[in-house]
Amino acid sequence: MNKFLILKAANQHMYEQAKERLSTKSLATLPHYPDRIRVKEFPNSLTIFANFELSDSGGFPKHYVHTTPTSTFAFDGLPFSLDLNPSKNWAKQFDENWSDDQAAIEGVSGTWAFARFDQTGGKVLTDFTGMTPLFYWHDENYLAISPRQMLLSAVCSDHTEYDLEGLAWLIGQANLIGDHTSWKNVRHLPPQWTLFFNTEPGDLEPHFIEREIWSSQIDSTFRKDDIAQIANEMLNQCEALSHLPLSPLGIDITGGLDSRLVVALATTTSLRHHIKHLQTSGPENGHEIQVGRSIAAKLGLKHLARTPTQAQHTPEGILSGVRAIMFRAEGCICPSDGYAGSARHSNLLLTGSAGEIYRRHCKPHMKINVRSEQELWSLFENYHQKTDPLGIEHHEIAQKQRESMQQLACRFNKAGVDLNDVTDVFFMRYRLPLWNGILMNNIYTGVRIYPLVNYHAAKYAFRKGFAARVGDRIHFELLLKIHPELCAMPFLKYVWPQKYREIAQRNNVNIATSPFPVAGLNTLSQRNTAMSCMMDKGWELARSYLLDQPQSDLWQIVDRPTVERTFHQGPSRFSGVVAMKQIFSMLGIQAMLCNDFLKRRDGDPVAKPLLDGKNAKDLFAHIF
Numbered sequence: 001m002n003k004f005l006i007l008k009a010a011n012q013h014m015y016e017q018a019k020e021r022l023s024t025k026s027l028a029t030l031p032h033y034p035d036r037i038r039v040k041e042f043p044n045s046l047t048i049f050a051n052f053e054l055s056d057s058g059g060f061p062k063h064y065v066h067t068t069p070t071s072t073f074a075f076d077g078l079p080f081s082l083d084l085n086p087s088k089n090w091a092k093q094f095d096e097n098w099s100d101d102q103a104a105i106e107g108v109s110g111t112w113a114f115a116r117f118d119q120t121g122g123k124v125l126t127d128f129t130g131m132t133p134l135f136y137w138h139d140e141n142y143l144a145i146s147p148r149q150m151l152l153s154a155v156c157s158d159h160t161e162y163d164l165e166g167l168a169w170l171i172g173q174a175n176l177i178g179d180h181t182s183w184k185n186v187r188h189l190p191p192q193w194t195l196f197f198n199t200e201p202g203d204l205e206p207h208f209i210e211r212e213i214w215s216s217q218i219d220s221t222f223r224k225d226d227i228a229q230i231a232n233e234m235l236n237q238c239e240a241l242s243h244l245p246l247s248p249l250g251i252d253i254t255g256g257l258d259s260r261l262v263v264a265l266a267t268t269t270s271l272r273h274h275i276k277h278l279q280t281s282g283p284e285n286g287h288e289i290q291v292g293r294s295i296a297a298k299l300g301l302k303h304l305a306r307t308p309t310q311a312q313h314t315p316e317g318i319l320s321g322v323r324a325i326m327f328r329a330e331g332c333i334c335p336s337d338g339y340a341g342s343a344r345h346s347n348l349l350l351t352g353s354a355g356e357i358y359r360r361h362c363k364p365h366m367k368i369n370v371r372s373e374q375e376l377w378s379l380f381e382n383y384h385q386k387t388d389p390l391g392i393e394h395h396e397i398a399q400k401q402r403e404s405m406q407q408l409a410c411r412f413n414k415a416g417v418d419l420n421d422v423t424d425v426f427f428m429r430y431r432l433p434l435w436n437g438i439l440m441n442n443i444y445t446g447v448r449i450y451p452l453v454n455y456h457a458a459k460y461a462f463r464k465g466f467a468a469r470v471g472d473r474i475h476f477e478l479l480l481k482i483h484p485e486l487c488a489m490p491f492l493k494y495v496w497p498q499k500y501r502e503i504a505q506r507n508n509v510n511i512a513t514s515p516f517p518v519a520g521l522n523t524l525s526q527r528n529t530a531m532s533c534m535m536d537k538g539w540e541l542a543r544s545y546l547l548d549q550p551q552s553d554l555w556q557i558v559d560r561p562t563v564e565r566t567f568h569q570g571p572s573r574f575s576g577v578v579a580m581k582q583i584f585s586m587l588g589i590q591a592m593l594c595n596d597f598l599k600r601r602d603g604d605p606v607a608k609p610l611l612d613g614k615n616a617k618d619l620f621a622h623i624f
Contacts, residue, residue, distance in 0.1 A: 004050065004075075005022075006047070019048065023037075073116050076147045105211075105455055121199050128191055129432050133433045141204075143206055147441060149186050163184045167592070171557060171582055172388045172397070175384055176434040176438075190210075190433075222477060229460075230454075234454055251349070258356070259351070262352045277302040279292070281307075282529075285519070326588040354452050357453075358458075364386075370422075380409040384431065408426065493515050495513060535574065554590050
């Protein structure tokens with residue numbers, strides 16, 4: 001896929017410096033920025049448009065940039081309702097909606113980030129989820145916009161500067177919250193926002209248009225016509241996708257609701273002819289794999305189990321993986337969440353990411369019914385997990401994180417979001433783009449496609465309010481209509497509520513009354529092989545990696561004596577994954593702050609690292 005950069009400089013000197021950094025001499029060796037960099041200059045505007053053509057894009061056309069004598073269009077991601085055949089002018093299709101941002105968001109399905117620049121100025125926006133995220137750099141020298149954070153830092157700064165406040169979120173919540181990123185001067189452009197600027201010399205001020213997806217009119221009644229309309233929207237998206245020049249695709253299948261719905265959509269449409277297998281990741285014969293294998297067998301499809309390699313089971317291999325993850329995810333993903341080895345080959349994959357739009361996702365808030373602003377304030381002292389569960393952050397940092405989440409939640413409520421919808425609006429703004437989006441946007445050996453990203457369906461979900469999402473009602477109604485057989489099969493650790501089973505019986509569908517009968521215990525090793533290995537064999541390695549570097553800026557975020565006591569007490573007191581996420585986050589942040597990145601060659605799992613430690617500094621002296 002393509003990545004782009006729009007950069008406006010304050011003066012001629014900064015403009016020439018940016019051009020030099022965009023030269024192949026500076027950036028061609030930077031992993032994931034290829035040799036072919038196309039630069040378009042706009043006379044008298046001190047503005048550059050650069051396009052980075054990534055290699056193998058999973059079989060899709062690479063014509064994602066369109067230039068006319070007066071303007072340039074580009075997008076990242078996959079807007080699969082557009083006709084991307086090279087003989088077609090997709091830019092013209094998009095440009096028909098360009099004057100109305102909301103029309104563009106409503107009319108172009110899929111996940112995408114779009115940019116347009118001409119002699120009057122520039123404008124960028126993403127789809128309503130931000131699953132293909134956009135970031136911008138703003139200081140006294142540059143205004144720059146790109147889907148890639150490290151690119152902004154590489155071009156706009158003399159050396160890498162980390163935003164410790166942004167990094168601290170990975171320890172406190174295992175998720176960035178707000179517009180801060182891990183990089184100084186780099187900010188996240190929220191989904192549903194448009195950034196625009198003019199070409200006047202010296203004016204670097206970005207301007208924003210903000211739109212939102214929630215509705216103040218809640219209608220909790222389920223009507224057959226409503227469900228049929230949403231089902232048709234999703235099915236039509238999949239049909240549009242099936243008409244693109246696809247390579248054979250895989251589909252993620254787990255034990256949950258989102259991937260099950262994606263499989264239902266794909267196997268009910270023409271996409272079925274493109275499926276090469278269903279795939280599940282996890283330990284050998286893990287619980288998710290058992291369910292995935294059963295679903296594939298029921299549908300007559302091949303199943304692929306993606307299990308960790310032997311090298312990944314060693315503490316040294318896991319630490320190497322953490323160092324690679326922080327580089328590939330640009331320091332914005334908790335390494336326990338993004339943990340993965342090098343891909344063996346490029347692939348095209350359908351996933352259930354963004355299915356959380358239609359159901360209550362945040363487990364601590366799952367069944368809470370908020371009745372006042374004070375209750376909302378108390379609820380958001382924590383969000384996805386307890387803030388700083390090990391109590392290792394400096395008090396003032398953890399307290400600031402709690403207050404930030406509380407203030408953001410109440411701000412949404414004051415803007416018109418129902419008290420019980422704030423949790424899910426919060427997820428749409430921060431968890432979906434700043435976790436799912438960043439993670440998927442930085443997987444270089446595959447193209448991820450999200451059939452559940454549908455603007456009209458999402459609007460419907462928010463119109464139905466809290467009750468529809470807390471009970472997974474929308475998933476149930478869609479599965480029952482689209483693929484009753486998959487609706488009836490058991491899930492991992494989940495059964496439909498009794499009232500749903502009664503609805504299904506009235507439609508002559510007998511759904512499972514108990515969860516999938518998995519074999520083996522549900523241990524930490526089942527849930528996360530890397531974490532269990534570090535707790536069992538790698539505790540001393542983790543301790544020394546963190547504590548043997550006393551000058552690290554890590555100690556500006558966490559309290560060193562408390563970390564020392566944590567390691568002295570040992571791992572036996574940790575029964576779940578939340579506390580270990582903090583350990584992994586500290587390992588990843590330490591790798592960043594000590595410039596100890598490690599990058600393995602994409603597409604070749606046995607290749608030697610391309611860079612680490614000293615090599616990174618030698619190669620990227622202009623960045624580090």
